[in-house]
Amino acid sequence: MLKIINLTKRYGDKIAVDNISIEVKPGEIFGFVGHNGAGKTTTIKCIVGILAFEEGNISIDGASIKDEPIKCKEMMAYIPDNPDIYENLTGIQYLNFVSDIYNVEKNLRRNLIDKYSKEFEIYENLDNVISSYSHGMKQKLAVISALVHSPKLLVLDEPFVGLDPKAQFKLKEIMENLCNEGMSIFFSSHVLAVVEKLCTKIAIINKGKIVRIGSVEDITKEGSLEDVFMATLGDE
Amino acid sequence: MSKLLLLLKVDIIRTFSLDKLKSNKSKIKKIGIVIIALLLAISLLSQVGMYTYMGTNFFMKYGLEKYVLPLIYFLCGFTIFYSTVYRAKSYLFGCDDNIFAMPIKPSVILASKVIVLTILSYVITTVIFVPAFITYGIMLKLGIMYYVYAFLAYIFMPFLPTVLGCIFGYIIGYFTSKVNNKKIFETILTYATILIIMYLSFNVQTLALKFVNNVELVNKILGSVGFLINSFMAIISRYSFKDLLIYIFTNIVSMVLFIAIFKNSYVRILQNLKVENTKKKYIEKEHKSKSTLATLVLKELKMYFSIPIYILNTSFGVVIMLFASIATLFYDKNILFKMMEIDVTSVPIYLLLIGVIAFCIPLSSTTDCGISIEGKNFWILKTMPIKIKDVFLSKIILNMLIVLPLMIIDIIIFGISFKLTIVQVLTVIALTSILNLACSMFGLIINLKFPRLDFISYTHVVKQSFSVFLGIFVPLIVLLGLGALYVALKLSIDTYILIVFALLLAIIVLQYNILKSWGIRKFNSLN
Numbered sequence: 001m002l003k004i005i006n007l008t009k010r011y012g013d014k015i016a017v018d019n020i021s022i023e024v025k026p027g028e029i030f031g032f033v034g035h036n037g038a039g040k041t042t043t044i045k046c047i048v049g050i051l052a053f054e055e056g057n058i059s060i061d062g063a064s065i066k067d068e069p070i071k072c073k074e075m076m077a078y079i080p081d082n083p084d085i086y087e088n089l090t091g092i093q094y095l096n097f098v099s100d101i102y103n104v105e106k107n108l109r110r111n112l113i114d115k116y117s118k119e120f121e122i123y124e125n126l127d128n129v130i131s132s133y134s135h136g137m138k139q140k141l142a143v144i145s146a147l148v149h150s151p152k153l154l155v156l157d158e159p160f161v162g163l164d165p166k167a168q169f170k171l172k173e174i175m176e177n178l179c180n181e182g183m184s185i186f187f188s189s190h191v192l193a194v195v196e197k198l199c200t201k202i203a204i205i206n207k208g209k210i211v212r213i214g215s216v217e218d219i220t221k222e223g224s225l226e227d228v229f230m231a232t233l234g235d236e
Numbered sequence: 237m238s239k240l241l242l243l244l245k246v247d248i249i250r251t252f253s254l255d256k257l258k259s260n261k262s263k264i265k266k267i268g269i270v271i272i273a274l275l276l277a278i279s280l281l282s283q284v285g286m287y288t289y290m291g292t293n294f295f296m297k298y299g300l301e302k303y304v305l306p307l308i309y310f311l312c313g314f315t316i317f318y319s320t321v322y323r324a325k326s327y328l329f330g331c332d333d334n335i336f337a338m339p340i341k342p343s344v345i346l347a348s349k350v351i352v353l354t355i356l357s358y359v360i361t362t363v364i365f366v367p368a369f370i371t372y373g374i375m376l377k378l379g380i381m382y383y384v385y386a387f388l389a390y391i392f393m394p395f396l397p398t399v400l401g402c403i404f405g406y407i408i409g410y411f412t413s414k415v416n417n418k419k420i421f422e423t424i425l426t427y428a429t430i431l432i433i434m435y436l437s438f439n440v441q442t443l444a445l446k447f448v449n450n451v452e453l454v455n456k457i458l459g460s461v462g463f464l465i466n467s468f469m470a471i472i473s474r475y476s477f478k479d480l481l482i483y484i485f486t487n488i489v490s491m492v493l494f495i496a497i498f499k500n501s502y503v504r505i506l507q508n509l510k511v512e513n514t515k516k517k518y519i520e521k522e523h524k525s526k527s528t529l530a531t532l533v534l535k536e537l538k539m540y541f542s543i544p545i546y547i548l549n550t551s552f553g554v555v556i557m558l559f560a561s562i563a564t565l566f567y568d569k570n571i572l573f574k575m576m577e578i579d580v581t582s583v584p585i586y587l588l589l590i591g592v593i594a595f596c597i598p599l600s601s602t603t604d605c606g607i608s609i610e611g612k613n614f615w616i617l618k619t620m621p622i623k624i625k626d627v628f629l630s631k632i633i634l635n636m637l638i639v640l641p642l643m644i645i646d647i648i649i650f651g652i653s654f655k656l657t658i659v660q661v662l663t664v665i666a667l668t669s670i671l672n673l674a675c676s677m678f679g680l681i682i683n684l685k686f687p688r689l690d691f692i693s694y695t696h697v698v699k700q701s702f703s704v705f706l707g708i709f710v711p712l713i714v715l716l717g718l719g720a721l722y723v724a725l726k727l728s729i730d731t732y733i734l735i736v737f738a739l740l741l742a743i744i745v746l747q748y749n750i751l752k753s754w755g756i757r758k759f760n761s762l763n
Binding site for chain 2: 092101135
């Protein structure tokens, strides 16, 4: 579903992402971990089309983000680390805005908005302007807006930050269910226990380079993900 | 360092962007900025000096020159008052949350804010009062005592008007915090104030004559309520030390009292202003699916109407034109041209109307900050499956929707007032609509070239960005060029209009091609 081949991204002279290759197959949950500033967000921004990149290729279900950006974006959803969404709209207006852009059929839209907003307990707040929402509520709305158009690939940057424990649990449950239905998920996180428990594959990135990649079972053979992470990057 | 001084230091650095002086800008750029600032200051100061000279001459004819400086004092005070009211909303009531989490007394926070507002008021006092009192002193050949007393009056001048402005801003803040739709209330209030100021400034001559004819009444009013202006007159004309002390005392005490009285309610108002209307419970409604373009346009409209400073800055031209057009129906047909000091006998009315309306169009451009205004939400447009040309189109359509309906109403009313034929009215509508399209496209190009996505407040992007400056002035220069073309070539009106039509269409085609190629590339490179 997601194929990153030899991706390199530079900011001036500085190499932020250095020749990385990753593949996420349908039904997989891929965890992307690393220190602050290791290149996680840059990689994610390249995948979703926010940042242009110099070398390599990224394709979603066979379509290149460089050559067919609209087709790629139609298939995926992105949730940023900071839920900066249109504060002047109400929650429901934002969800309808996203649904209209992705051409979500009326009844399906109503059902999905109803389902997810009730699950994340913001249904009653949907008529309030987003500026009145707490950080967690905005994060929940961003998650719902990503799910409302049933993407094939979900790309999340630190999705659990700001969510209350119940919402974190719910999101994990939803992620697992969606993957069972064939969706692919690529997400970054600092919560190693969640990554270990939730993911099928993991990559550890350091200074723009992938230092470990593989299935959770392979990587955690020597110990917990936290132990492996510390052994790999602890002295950095 | 005391907490007040620490806060003041941070507030001053933030308000005057002093941190930018340490930026990586080259020396040449820094020197350029200083030279431009100096030139602007010299031009402003000399203009005020010239107006004082003319005013003093006028009042000298009636032997009333002693009222010149008190009038300037009043003008200065009013300007400080108005600008403080305008700033109070965003500055006094736009505090960061974390400042209240720090162990700082509300009175210290309020004092720091009021002092910075007073420092800003000194800019106005320096620009208006300093050249005026120097010009006045030179004209009346006054001695050193005059300059000493006038200087002391200048030092304490901004205190009371700033405090009054804060109180008025405070009252507005209080009522705004009680009203559900804060933004509309704020916009209406600001428009009402601007219209009052415009009425006063356009009637300055009539008011000056009324002043001259009713000087005894003015004296009576000054004697009863305008004690501070009276004190000011005594300081300037009689060098009264007693009045100087009263003047200084009143100004300082007003500020201290303001802080002492309002320090407690300050926090309460801030808390109320931060509470958005969250009482509504969602009730499911039927949703209609829309096309991508319609969705984007609707989003643009919602964003536009939720940012008062954006509305104010871009609708000002057409709204003022609407009032002017109504005034031509009921008041004076030539009011518009009198306001702009245009000789109606030199150019046909029909052409003048096109010129005046065209002049308003660049002032009403929403596109010259249309990309920047996305700010931290820009990622949404970049990650969604939207054609970039649809984004551009939605920004242009917003501009057309904001400007065209009001402009067409203005033109129809002008058409009735000036008895234009239907063909003439339609020509004005067509020409100004095409100009509006050209300006919208230009605004978009210029904003793509000079975007400002990392702004802190909407004021920075709507009022102070380079793209807005260029988006207004470049079209105005082009319009002046087109006007000069008419005068230089002495063509018939019909031929001239045809040439302008052709030129505008050529500009539109050129801009379309720029947006289609460079514009899309540039949009993709922004993040």
